[in-house]
Amino acid sequence: MKYGQKVIYNNETRTIYDIYPNDMASLCLIDEDDFEYKDVEEDYLIPIKELKPKKMETLTQNLTPQEKKELFLTELENRIIKQLGDRLYTRFETCFRAPAFGWSVEEFTYMPIVANRLRTKGFSVSSNVSFEVTDWTIAV
Numbered sequence: 001m002k003y004g005q006k007v008i009y010n011n012e013t014r015t016i017y018d019i020y021p022n023d024m025a026s027l028c029l030i031d032e033d034d035f036e037y038k039d040v041e042e043d044y045l046i047p048i049k050e051l052k053p054k055k056m057e058t059l060t061q062n063l064t065p066q067e068k069k070e071l072f073l074t075e076l077e078n079r080i081i082k083q084l085g086d087r088l089y090t091r092f093e094t095c096f097r098a099p100a101f102g103w104s105v106e107e108f109t110y111m112p113i114v115a116n117r118l119r120t121k122g123f124s125v126s127s128n129v130s131f132e133v134t135d136w137t138i139a140v
Contacts, residue, residue: 006054009046013054023048072106077114080138089139096132111136 005016007027014027024045063071083090094111095103115125115136124139 007051008054009051016051019048020045025051069110073110073114073117076107076110077117080114080118084138084140089137092136092138094134094136096134108134 002016002019007014007016009027012029014029017026017028019025025048026045080090080092083092092111093103094108095101096108097103098105098108111134115127115138118125118138126137128135128137
């Protein structure tokens with residue numbers, strides 16, 4: 001187990017927030033949109049042996065880098081389509097200085113590829129860069 005790894009605890013998906021020397025861990029909750037936030041009970045520690053890796057974590061451990069990239073592209077594409085839902089458009093942001101500000105480097109790097117895939121599926125995709133942040137607009 002490591003910091004940032006997604007795990008299942010009490011039938012909920014969580015992320016390991018911190019690991020302690022006594023084989024204990026603190027967790028973050030993850031909501032339906034993959035936004036993370038700390039548990040209310042910050043000092044509540046869970047024994048690592050009670051945590052189970054999320055299935056996708058165990059599956060991706062045996063993938064080649066190219067397969068992991070393809071999996072990430074597909075997941076990002078599906079997440080954006082899901083975000084559209086019944087609406088006519090949605091917005092998505094990526095940042096050039098991703099690691100410095102807590103943004104996803106992978107999303108910044110691969111969003112142009114995902115944008116092309118969405119265009120081939122009939123979506124309208126446009127982007128605008130302002131202060132190193134790329135604002136993507138995806139429309140039906």
